[in-house]
Structure formats: structure tokens, C-alpha cells
Amino acid sequence: MIEAILNILVGLLLLAGALFSLAASIGLLRLPDIYSRMHSASKAGTVGSGLTLIAMAIHSGDLGDATRALAGVVFFLLTAPISAHLLAKAAHDMGYPLWSKSLGDEKRAKDTDGESDQLY
Amino acid sequence: MNLQLMNILLALAWAAVTGSFTLANLIFGFVLGALVMYFIREQVGSLGYFRRLWRIGTLMLVFLRELLFSAWRVAALVLTPRLDVQPGIFAYPLRVRSDMQITLLANMITLTPGTLSVDISEDHSTLWVHALDCSDPEATRQDIARMFERRIMEAFE
Numbered sequence: 001m002i003e004a005i006l007n008i009l010v011g012l013l014l015l016a017g018a019l020f021s022l023a024a025s026i027g028l029l030r031l032p033d034i035y036s037r038m039h040s041a042s043k044a045g046t047v048g049s050g051l052t053l054i055a056m057a058i059h060s061g062d063l064g065d066a067t068r069a070l071a072g073v074v075f076f077l078l079t080a081p082i083s084a085h086l087l088a089k090a091a092h093d094m095g096y097p098l099w100s101k102s103l104g105d106e107k108r109a110k111d112t113d114g115e116s117d118q119l120y
Numbered sequence: 121m122n123l124q125l126m127n128i129l130l131a132l133a134w135a136a137v138t139g140s141f142t143l144a145n146l147i148f149g150f151v152l153g154a155l156v157m158y159f160i161r162e163q164v165g166s167l168g169y170f171r172r173l174w175r176i177g178t179l180m181l182v183f184l185r186e187l188l189f190s191a192w193r194v195a196a197l198v199l200t201p202r203l204d205v206q207p208g209i210f211a212y213p214l215r216v217r218s219d220m221q222i223t224l225l226a227n228m229i230t231l232t233p234g235t236l237s238v239d240i241s242e243d244h245s246t247l248w249v250h251a252l253d254c255s256d257p258e259a260t261r262q263d264i265a266r267m268f269e270r271r272i273m274e275a276f277e
Binding site: 019020023024026027030031032033035036038039040042043044046047048063067077078080081082084085088089092093098099 | 142143144187188190191194195197198199203205207208209226227228230231234236237238239248250252
């Protein structure tokens, strides 16, 4: 009985993880510029891989494997935002423009002493 | 003595006495140690330590909830046929000061709904945040301050 419930739970987690990963990749394709794409990769991607790893931790039934899988989740949570941040920062430093329909860029406004692109 | 260190030493002592240094036993020892320290909270002044543990715990829970919510929002957004985004970069004035707190806040901002930390100013007073929906930056600023910055300050002051 408990095994059946666990199996269903594992299946649901895997399915949810896969769907989030799919949404993350669709987001990478559809969103307009690199900054918006990083949103999709960092959030939906992290949750997708995290859910898959948690499913693995439950399914393994072995404490050593489970802790390793959960450590993987923690490392995802620590590294995904840093890589997204660094990509966005590098792109911005190189002057990669925001999407043309963006509302504004307060950082560039400050860097150029408010000559252009002032928001609000 | 440093209370965190004491808790870790108690966990190690527990593992040594029971003769098993597995992760589960160490965690169990840590919980037992925390319980013992809670019993003598008046004598060693460890009440503040528990308040901090509790605050770090709630911070983690709030963060996980926001992360799930955030992934859901992004997934729903990219799957709608009409892609309705109004992105932009806004400045967020930082109140937290230490590097560790700023890093934590920047990471949390990146993993929560519609926001992504892009850069920090030279003097560490401003964080630039990219938002998928930048139509109301003031509300987003207040959300960040209320949800995370205040809690981070409480947990790590």
C-alpha cells in the first residue's frame, strides 16, 4: 500500500519536473531577450531538475543515495541563480540591449548620467 | 562559548557515544543537542540562538514557497499564446550591508517571481534587478523588502 503511494508520488514528481523543464526550454525559445530568457532558465529549470532529483531520492529507498540527491537539489539552488546573474551581468556590461519593447533600464540610465532611457 | 559550535560538538559527541558517524545519526545528534540546549536556555542564554534558528527556518520555507510559485508563473507565462511581458531593469536600494546577506538576497531575488538580479553598484548600495513585469517597480521593491530583506536582516543580525 505504502509502496503504491510512493510510486504514484514519484511518478507525479517526475512528470511535474519534466513539464517544468519543458516549460523552461519553451521559455528560452519564446522570450524576447537574454535577460528575460534567464528568468525561464533559472526558475523553471531549477524547479524542474529539483523535482526530478527529489523523485529520485524517494525512489532510491537508500539513505546515502537520497542525501546525495538532496545535496544535488541544494547545489542547484545555490548555483542556478549565480550563473543566471553572471550571464545577465556580462551581457549588460557588454552593452547587450534590452528588448525594444522593454519599459526602461535604470542601470543604463545611471551609467550614462541619465542622458537616455530614463524610466519613471 | 559560541552556541552553534556547542551544538555541533554535542552532535559529534552523540555520534562518538553511539559509535556511528552516518549523516542521519549526526543530524539526530544535532537535534538532540539543540533540545538539550533548549532545556538550559535560561542558564546559557541560548534563547536568541533558537529565535535565530527559527527565523532561518521560516526564511527557507518562505523562499521554497516563492520558488515554486515563481516557476509556476514563468511556466504559465511562456505557455500562453500571447506572450505578455513588459520587462525592464529597476534599481533596488539595499538596506542589508554584509556581503553574505547581499549574496543571499540577490540569489533569492533571482529565484522568485519575475525578478532577476543583474548587477550591484560599486559602493554596494544598489542592486539592479531585471523584472519580467516592470510596470510597477515600486510594488516589486516593497515585495522584496517585506518578503526577504527584513527576514534576512532578522535572521543574520
